[in-house]
Amino acid sequence: MAILEVKNLSKNFGGLMANRDLDLEVEEGEIRGVIGPNGAGKTTFFNVISGVYKPSGGTIKFDGTLISNLSPDKIAGLGVVRTFQRVALFPNFTVLENVNIGRHLHARESLFGAVFGMSKQKEIENLEKSRQIVDFLGMTEHQDELASNLPYGLQRALNVAIALATEPRLLMLDEPVAGMNPTETAEMTRIIRLIRDEMGMTVMLVEHDMRTVMNLCDKITVIDFGEKLAEGLPQEIRANKDVIEAYLGAEDIVA
């Protein structure tokens, strides 16, 4: 059974149909790519699945549970966590504090616990886990720096680290390598593969960088004007006429 089942999903903004009748199934352990031209509705799709927007129609099931009308925090609690296309972090916290906030779902601190320091043991464990994740993303030497002082590439990496700290079952990454230099891109690609292979998470990612997508994904879904245009293995997508047309002039998909 698919871990994520999306049926007939639509999202309208006034008259604009940003997503229409999208169907999609993601298998557990898969790395799924979602591609499409600018404004195709990919980020909207992520926003709807993660509960940031309510769908205008259709259903979303995660692991058999209907999540299409839940709030983002409930959806995260069930194990679906997404990153943002923009840099989204807590600028006045250090790198380690940022990641440790990501441990929220594993903390469950009560007010009395907060005042009387009753969750100390739990917090030591959370901090340890946060350190591991910082290390996993190769940011140990920056762990005490303020997030706002990091260079752009590391801020993007920190976005992924915060999401990872929640230990999701489905991790959704919105353009994880956008704006990264080739070295950083290669490193992030390696990390995303490890997230699936070693941590056993299912990954869904939106990305414009075709090399990364073709390299990484087991299967690719193409969205154009809010609709599903094609779906298949990377080599199928690369050869698909409709896809090439939608990317008219975008020679990078053939490369």
Add this chain to the structure above:
Amino acid sequence: MMRYLAALAVLVGFAIMPEVIGEYYVEIMILFMINLILASSFRLITTCGDWSLSHVVFMGVGAYATALLAKFLGWPFWGTVLLGGMASAVIGLAVVFPLLRTKGFGFFIGSFALGEFVRLIWVKFHFPFGGPRGMIGIPSIELSDIDFYEAIPYYYLVLLFTIACLAILYRIDLSRTGKVLKAIYADEDLSRCIGINVARYRAMAFSVSAFFAGIAGVLLAHRLGAIDPKNFDVNTMVYLVIWVVVGGVGSFWGPLIGVAVMMLVGEAARPLAEWRPLLFGGILIVFLTLLPGGLDSLMSKVREMLDKRTADGTEKI
């Protein structure tokens, strides 16, 4: 080490102060400490980005609860202080609930409207609240033969409560809960998407902060012996906002410094009489435009500069 010494010095200072200053200043110090609790609890809500314009009303809830319980039912201090705080916390929850749909300016205005609603209940109902003239004859505190009608014993009682309240608020600030509130302020969407129930945390912050405002109100009511709705109107609220803006909410210490500085300014400016509000308004504008982070941000800037200078110095050597 330095910090512990400083804390110890402050504590000792507060402990011996009544012996050194006159009775008039002991009364001022009592108000000062009550205001510390009020300002520090106010900061708690601002850490998640909610600027409430109803905070002093919750001080009023504690004060009115005290008046009712002590005057009509003859409750002892331990009862009034506990129930005064609880009443504020519960009414705080009721007030914040409809406000959770709003943010920023909407929250600011909405909190004013709901706070005013609570306050108008005191104005409109002569029984039991005494209407616009308020309630008089609130008993002072008597605990195991100590008469707290005297200023000096009352000073120590308030000192004890101030230490306890500020310690709890400080612990909350440093805890994960305190960080979650700051995270919500920094990036609400991101906070939600990593599993934070934003509404729940905002409601909790509001209710807890109302609780401590209520305690401040209990201490105030027992001291003044008389309260009226004007004590808790938007005028008083504006003073609280000025303290907190002048001090800054960036750190736990900002609002405390703000209360200290502005109460000093207020005392020094007594000769200005009815011109004082103008001075306070001017100070508010100056801080909002020139130093929006308050004195707190100024201190951290100075600290940074000093750090840099020492760093440069060592490099040259």
